[in-house]
């Protein structure tokens with residue numbers, strides 16, 4: 001396993017910033033996370049902001065390559081009522097058996113994963129048949145002007161935002177990852193933003 005897949009060095013400031021910046025997403029988080037059931041895997045747990053939102057799940061497994069994000073997530077895990085097991089690794093190569101999970105959750109993560117298609121193949125592998133991938137992601141704009149600005153701005157943004165790509169077409173990647181059914185819906189008005197968001201579900 002390469003170092004890139006096992007983990008990043010991370011930075012305490014980035015973890016603190018991410019914790020702060022991602023908090024206002026609570027409304028959208030709830031819509032996605034509340035649908036999770038059974039044994040759940042979260043890929044790219046970050047600072048663990050989703051953890052308090054899970055209700056009535058059997059257990060939560062999480063992967064996160066950044067040690068500073070993981071530390072914050074571990075603290076949040078202490079306050080929940082279900083078993084939590086967190087691993088310091090990326091989504092591209094995960095230490096879980098085939099078809100182990102009922103639900104996989106990704107929230108604003110595919111934009112940051114160095115090899116997103118590989119991570120989606122791993123997600124597919126570890127989901128049981130009929131299991132669901134629940135997601136909310138920002139994606140490439142369908143509007144030519146916004147799309148051009150995303151492409152121009154992305155190299156700077158990626159450096160500022162811990163590897164996040166604003167011009168990645170994450171939703172199409174989910175649609176091309178081999179799931180039997182993919183549902184998606186916009187969250188907000190795409191024409192006005194450089195961060196068009198979509199949420200939905202893909203069924204294996």
Ligand SMILES: C[S@@+](CC[C@H](N)C(=O)[O-])C[C@H]1O[C@@H](n2cnc3c(N)ncnc32)[C@H](O)[C@@H]1O
Nearest residue numbers: 022044045046049066090091107108109112113
């Ligand atoms: C924008 S943050 C979102 C965090 C969290 N999911 C949330 O909703 O607050 C993106 C996360 O993806 C993580 N990430 C980066 N590379 C990754 C990889 N290869 N596999 C899994 N997660 C990764 C980052 O460390 C970061 O925690």
